[in-house]
Amino acid sequence: MSDIRFTEDHEWIGMDGDIATVGITDYAQQQLGDVVYVELPEAGRKVTKGGDAAIVESVKAASEVYAPVDGEVTEANAALSGNPALVNSAPMGEGWFFKIRVSDKKQVAALMTEAAYKTFIAGLK
Amino acid sequence: MTAIQAESFRRTPLFALHRELGAKMVPFAGYEMPVQYPAGILAEHLHTRGFAGLFDVSHMGQALLVGSGAAAALETLVPGEIQGLAVGAMRYTLFTTPTGGILDDFMVTNAGDHLFVVVNAACKTQDFAHLNKFLRGRCEIVELADKALLALQGPAAAAIMARLAPDSAELRFLTGAAMAVGGISCFVTRSGYTGEDGFEISLPAEAAEKLARRLLAEPEVKPVGLGARDSLRLEAGLCLYGHDINATTTPVEAGLAWTIGKRRRVEGGFAGSEIILRQLTAGVSRRRIGIAPEGRAPARENTPITDRGGRRIGTVTSGGYGPTVEAPLAMGYVETESAAVGTAVQLVVRDVPRPAQVVALPFVKPHYVKG
Numbered sequence: 001m002s003d004i005r006f007t008e009d010h011e012w013i014g015m016d017g018d019i020a021t022v023g024i025t026d027y028a029q030q031q032l033g034d035v036v037y038v039e040l041p042e043a044g045r046k047v048t049k050g051g052d053a054a055i056v057e058s059v060k061a062a063s064e065v066y067a068p069v070d071g072e073v074t075e076a077n078a079a080l081s082g083n084p085a086l087v088n089s090a091p092m093g094e095g096w097f098f099k100i101r102v103s104d105k106k107q108v109a110a111l112m113t114e115a116a117y118k119t120f121i122a123g124l125k
Numbered sequence: 126m127t128a129i130q131a132e133s134f135r136r137t138p139l140f141a142l143h144r145e146l147g148a149k150m151v152p153f154a155g156y157e158m159p160v161q162y163p164a165g166i167l168a169e170h171l172h173t174r175g176f177a178g179l180f181d182v183s184h185m186g187q188a189l190l191v192g193s194g195a196a197a198a199l200e201t202l203v204p205g206e207i208q209g210l211a212v213g214a215m216r217y218t219l220f221t222t223p224t225g226g227i228l229d230d231f232m233v234t235n236a237g238d239h240l241f242v243v244v245n246a247a248c249k250t251q252d253f254a255h256l257n258k259f260l261r262g263r264c265e266i267v268e269l270a271d272k273a274l275l276a277l278q279g280p281a282a283a284a285i286m287a288r289l290a291p292d293s294a295e296l297r298f299l300t301g302a303a304m305a306v307g308g309i310s311c312f313v314t315r316s317g318y319t320g321e322d323g324f325e326i327s328l329p330a331e332a333a334e335k336l337a338r339r340l341l342a343e344p345e346v347k348p349v350g351l352g353a354r355d356s357l358r359l360e361a362g363l364c365l366y367g368h369d370i371n372a373t374t375t376p377v378e379a380g381l382a383w384t385i386g387k388r389r390r391v392e393g394g395f396a397g398s399e400i401i402l403r404q405l406t407a408g409v410s411r412r413r414i415g416i417a418p419e420g421r422a423p424a425r426e427n428t429p430i431t432d433r434g435g436r437r438i439g440t441v442t443s444g445g446y447g448p449t450v451e452a453p454l455a456m457g458y459v460e461t462e463s464a465a466v467g468t469a470v471q472l473v474v475r476d477v478p479r480p481a482q483v484v485a486l487p488f489v490k491p492h493y494v495k496g
Contacts, residue, residue: 033352034167036446037421037453039475055475057423059166059446060352081421 004092005068005108006117009050012092013068015108022068023096024056024087027121032058035087040076040098047071047100049107054097056087069107071100137183138273138333146348154246156184159350169353170448173319174489177279178349179340186249187272187327188256190240192264199233199240202259204376204395206386210235215299215314218384219376220255225400226372227379228255230364234301234314241301241312243274243325245366273333278323278357280492281345286313286324289339293324297496307339319354320361320491359454360447362415362487368426369413369442369456377404378458380413380486411439412464415486416455416472420479423453424472430459431471431478438463441472447488454488455481 004014010028014021029035039055047053047067054065076098080086086095102108112120134157143150148159159181161169172178190199196208205218212235220228229248234241244252256266277285286293290306293313301314309332317323328336340346355365364370370379375397382405389395393402418424428441444455455472463470466485471478 033161034165036167037423039422057446059170059356059448060160062423062425 005111007068011068020102021096026091029088029091035084038080038084041073045073070103075099138330139181161350161352162348166352167448169349170356172347173279176345177281180276182276183273184246186244187269188242189267190264195240195264198260198263204385212237213300221397225375225397227370273330275326278317278319278321282323285343298493319357322492322494360489378409411458414464415484416481417484418453418481424455429473433469
């Protein structure tokens with residue numbers, strides 16, 4: 001996953017062939033605080049760019065995680081059901097949410113680069 | 126626009142200290158308050174249960190009711206036994222409405238020559254207006270706007286307080302006295318809202334930062350924000366005003382009938398007493414309950430509660446994750462027929478019914494040090 005792209009809703013997406021891994025960013029996990037529950041989409045579910053894909057809950061509140069691009073879910077991160085704190089400790093690694101078969105790679109290319117995302121979150125502070 | 130709004134929030138005397146400690150500040154009841162420090166809600170919650178947490182609750186309303194008629198006068202507004210409170214005794218009670226609802230829940234202490242009351246921050250303007258409206262002429266109502274309030278909560282609280290205020294060792298759960306803490310004149314009660322042993326310390330605003338720093342210098346103490354305060358009180362089965370109780374819930378429905386004094390049950394004479402006392406014998410159609418979801422998904426406030434057949438029977442009023450029980454937990458109201466401990470129910474979270482069970486409150490055993 002050399003090229004990771006970012007959304008304004010603080011998801012990241014990393015391509016590996018036709019399959020992309022999706023998670024939430026370090027900035028997002030910091031804003032959420034301690035993650036205590038994650039609800040993930042089942043394999044085979046079709047997701048659309050900007051549509052609901054997962055739920056992440058901190059002690060305080062539930063937040064929606066959106067699909068960064070159109071696609072079909074191929075796998076959810078089973079490790080998160082037993083250890084949702086992985087989202088806090090390794091948001092860009094072991095704390096990934098789900099994988100999707102991307103319908104249109106151009107949608108990925110249109111998302112923010114890491115540099116652009118850094119500039120974007122700097123503007124939120 | 127944001128800056129102008131931020132300016133309109135009030136700050137407690139510890140605002141600068143919260144910032145220095147790296148707190149995430151949020152609007153709460155008109156104040157900018159720390160929701161958490163860098164340790165985070167989970168760590169702060171567990172630290173309070175294991176050691177001691179320091180909470181800034183200076184946003185709460187403090188007042189004195191002065192005069193020989195104060196206790197009798199206050200009894201017209203609350204169902205609690207106030208005239209029978211011994212000097213130094215503290216009680217949890219409720220302002221009730223003429224229709225038997227709850228205007229606020231609060232603590233009252235007989236401080237000898239006056240009553241000391243502490244009310245919820247979000248209700249304090251309304252509460253003080255209520256007191257002034259109904260008690261004027263019967264006692265003097267003195268708002269303590271220049272006082273701060275610190276809460277030290279947790280199993281280490283007593284040992285810490287003994288170092289700074291040896292007299293605090295005399296206090297038992299729900300008693301209070303004036304004493305020096307670290308050389309500062311305070312009114313200290315052995316009380317709190319976490320289910321742990323602990324103290325609440327009322328002191329002059331200008332001395333608050335000094336005492337807070339002194340307490341934080343003790344090895345067992347860490348600062349704890351409103352986020353953990355909420356998860357702690359929820360595990361302790363304690364009501365949050367405006368959520369678990371409000372003007373439409375009665376003390377009997379809320380499971381707070383224990384706050385109605387024995388003499389008061391016979392004599393009545395408080396706002397809504399006819400309705401509330403009738404409910405004591407006739408029963409109520411809904412009850413506040415504890416709920417344990419069977420899965421891992423937390424059920425938040427306003428989550429519909431159904432029976433296992435899908436019929437709506439109630440609503441969650443507080444819900445989240447309990448760091449000590451390591452599971453989601455909730456409180457809510459259901460029809461009385463479904464309120465028995467062990468009843469199987471469903472919580473409809475994101476349109477999906479999820480199995481849960483009615484359980485006894487509190488979710489964690491309290492550690493109050495009683496006389």
